[in-house]
Amino acid sequence: MSKKKPLSQGQRRRMRANQEKRLQRKDSGSNASELQDSSLGPEQLGTVISRFGQHADIETESGQLARCNIRRNIQSLVTGDKVVARLAKDIETGIAGVVEAVHPRHSSLSRPDMYDGIKIIAANIDQILIVSSVVPSFTTQIIDRYLVAAEDTGISPIIILNKIDLLTDEERPEVEAALERYRDIGYPVYQVSSKSGLGVEGIKDLLNENVSVFVGQSGVGKSSLINAMMPDAELQIGDVSENSGLGQHTTTTAKLLHFASGGDLVDSPGVREFALWHLPAERVGWCFIEFRDYLGTCKFRDCKHKNDPGCAITAAFNDGKIAEDRYNNYHKIIASLDEQRHARHFRSGSDE
Structure with a gap:
């Protein structure tokens, strides 16, 4: 018997879309009788604390937490969105309101998905804190990958080196020199020890007064750093479930948490690490901010910025205007893009 041909990316996408439509019809049918317009109070402003399926947990300006249905005309709703909501006049447990509209976003955080393309996972982020550490090893290549992702979103990046209590006297000069190179091109750099x-x-x-995201590889101490500033993070995650009377549907959804000293944190496995395969090489070059003065001035339009004659980027590197590790990391990222795209094509298939 012949093997079944794997479903293509388009076929899988259509299957998921049909499944979601059936779930939406089921959800809307079961909740329509619960929340009629006559049972809802006046419109008020709120923030999406988390989103799953056709429901969202909303925090109003007064601090009230409520699980709400989402109007069908709302195409996109993610953690951090500012919304207009109407809550039920008599809230006990269960679905306690309706999201009526979404305010425009000043920023959005996306991640590439192997099957669904680019997915927005959080909105209205003010800054991305890129956490690195001296253990297991300090590397600028990882920092530069996160900087490219941050620059692509237009959200301000900040570099944090954690576990500096473990930095040896032998390692210190090299690490300090690398951090100084980031300061020289305009990035804020902080050194901390969460321990x-x-x-x-x-x-x-x-x-304080910002909505922030912490990103970084496993083992750099993101969770320890967050816990040092937000000891009750786990309690906050459970707040909405307790107030709404409903359990969280998933532990992977993004959540908006509040720092006691001021400011908010968007926490989700989906925003902690980035992939770059969706970016064209030209965009990656633009995301290296010290390259921008030279982009478009190379002799050839399709310049690869390596051994090409008349390359303005290579000339700037040779003149000491671009740091060696940044120049090398750019080429490592470019080399990895084709590999990642090939892996995506192999995993997802294509009918286009």
Whole structure:
């Protein structure tokens, strides 16, 4: 018997869309009788704390938490969105309101999905805190990948080196020199130890009045750093479930948490790490901010910025205007893009 041909990307996408439509019809049918317009109070402003399916957990300006249905005409709703909601006049448990409209976003955080393309996972982010550490090893290549992702979103990046209590005297000069190179091109850099508390207060000041996202590889101490500033993070995650009377549907959805000292945190596995395969090489070059003065001035339009004659980027590198590790990391990222796209094509298939 012949093997079944794997479903293509388009076929899988259509199957998921049909499944979602059936679920939406089921949800709307079961909740329509619960919340008629006559049972709803006046419109008020709120913020999406988390979103799953056809429901969203909304926090009003007065601090009230409520699980709400989402009007069908709302095409996109994610954690951090500012919304107009109407809550039920008599709230006990269950669905307690309706999201009527969404305000325009001043920023959005997306991640590429192997099957669904680009997905928005959070909105109205003010800054991305890129966490690195000296253990297991300090590397500028990882920092540069996150900087490219941050620059692509237009959200301000801040570099944080964690676990500096483990930095040896032999390692210190090289690490300090690398961090100084980032300062020289305009990036804020902070050094902290979530274990000893060194530098943590300075990070708290950064977070005040801002909506922030922490990103970084596993093992750099993101969770420890967040816990040092937000000891009750786990309690906050459970607040909405307790107030609404409904359990969280998933632990992978993005959530908006509040720092006691001021400011908010968007926490989700989906925003902690980035992939770059969706970016064209030209965009990656633009995301290296010190390249921008030279982009478009190379002799050839399709210049690869390596061994091409008349390359303005290579000339700037040779003149010491672009750091060696940044120049090399750019080419490593470009080399990895084709590999990642090939892996995506192999995994997803295509009928286009």
